[in-house]
Amino acid sequence: MTNPTSATTSQPARAGRREWTALGVLMLPLLLVSMDVSVLYFAIPSISADLEPSGTQQLWIFDIYGFVLAGLLMTMGSLGDRIGRRRLLLIGAAAFGTASLVAAYADSAETLIAARAVLGIGGATLMPSTMALVRTMFTDPAQRTKAIGLWSGVMTGGIALGSVMSGVLVEHFWWGSVFLVNLPAMVLLLLVGPFLLPESKNPAPGRFDLLSVPLSMAAVLPVIYGLKEIAAEGWNVRHVVAVTVGLLFAVFFFQRQRTAASPLISPALFRGHGFTPAVALNLVSAFGLMGSAYFTTQYLQSVLDKSALEAALWSLLPSVPIGLAAPVSAGLVQRGVPRGHVVAGGFTVAASGYLMLSLTGTDAMWLLLAACGVLASGIVAVMSQLADLALSTAPVEKAGAASSLMETGTEFGGALSMAALGSIGTAVYRSDMPGSAPEPARETLGGALAVARQMPGRTGEALATAAREAFTHGMQTAAVVGAVLLLAAAALAALGLRGIQVREQTPEPEPEQAAKPAAV
Secondary structure (H helix, E strand, O other), rough: OHHHHHHOOOOOOOOOHHHHHHHHHHHHHHHHHHHOOOOOOOOOHHHHHHHHOOOOHHHHHOOOOOOHHHHHHHHHHHHHHHOHHHHHHHHHHHHHHHHHHHHHHHOOHHHHHHHHHHHHHHHHHHHHHHHHHHHHHOOOOOHHHHHHHHHHHHHHHHHHHHHHHHHHHHHHHOOOOOHOOHHHHHHHHHHHHHOOOOOOOOOOOOOOOHHHHHHHHHHHHHHHHHHHHHHOOOOOOHHHHHHHEEEEEEEHHHHHHHOOOOOOHHHHHHHHHHHHHHHHHHHHHHHHHHHHHHHHHHHHHHHOOOOHHHHHHHHHHOOOEEEHHHHHHHHHHHOOHHHHHHHHHHHHHHHHHHHHHHHOOOOOOOHHHHHHHHHHHHHHHHHHHHHHHHHHOHHHHHHHHHHHHHHHHHHHHHHHHHHHHHHHHHHHHHHOOOOOOOHHHOHHHHHHHHHHHHHOOOHHHHHHHHHHHHHHHHHHHHHHHHHHHHHHHHHHHHHHHOOHHHHHHHOOOOHHHHHHHHHO
């Protein structure tokens, strides 16, 4: 009686059946957006035979989606905060569905490239909008932790599922079917989204800073491009220049955010207790996850000689324990285990996965799959907790911008990992290959196997064996480096997240702000 306001405001409203049903609807587009990163793995040969793209066009068919997605994440996150996350989500769903239909029936490489670019735009609207809506629908910290854990698990699992679904669909239908599977989920979202999902936005966003949009893209795209090309082709002046140019634009972008009246990414976000370490550690976790994928996919296909579809099916096996990682980490936090300890534990588990990978020989598929499962489980546990921390410490009116920063960091971490660990693996491979081997064989494992197939009998077998051993040694070395990095991240998490309690970070007025649109 003496303090009635504290009794009403200290207990956030708990989500009911409506919110959990809405979360299930949100998971469908999220799954498809993450699948589209890898959905062309098995469709490219059929597309090449049908549309006859040039080598450059084929690269753009594959890469344009990821480039546009990464370049527009920050813009779309901020735009959702201004015009409404539900509105942006539905606009993105319509664009994603329409582009999927166009891509499925594309009659030229140019049409398919354009459709994939629009898919990237749609994906950039869907990803931060779904996470921001989770933030506003689940105001109870314990429920929000569970919901974000599900979000993280679906996001990670979709990348693995995309390649498998691609192989199955192309084997039984035509290549356009990999795009048509997007339509039912997008139609469902457009039909039920307006009724199930609450609208939420920043009540006083200010003017949209148009100059920040090209600056953000100029900062992100050259760095992502340069890092990916370094991973694929090795160190090259052109690629280093691209990364350097992107970093220079990043300096201009952040300077603009400090001086603009209504910045795209408010510097106030980084003043939230725990937000900055969450963004930084999330980048490291993406580094750990994508670095292993760079090697394991090649190991399954080129070292163990599995077909592409067989390799994709086997790669699903490590995804099984991923579904348990986020709920377990959420349960630990709810039982009072400090979040910093849970994140540090997740990094330590992931590092042990890398150490298992460093013991993998040239004929150790089960050890490789177990290592991948352990590593991915640790990373998903980390990512779910860091996403919850970042969104909980950010003001609810800036949830879209906060989500986009986390996801942009994931893109950077993945690209940086493939460039760094890939370069280490390549350097070891080239060092181990005999000097007498033909030049293409000394460059890549794929090149060595192609040359070996043209050599007679035991000579070709000896070259293939040497190349597989050299690649495996490179993977082992890169895995040790990855383990050391993740152990360092574990120590930083234990120190940097010490004393942070998410339950105390939720601003008092936010539940009411989130609830008002839901009642309309």
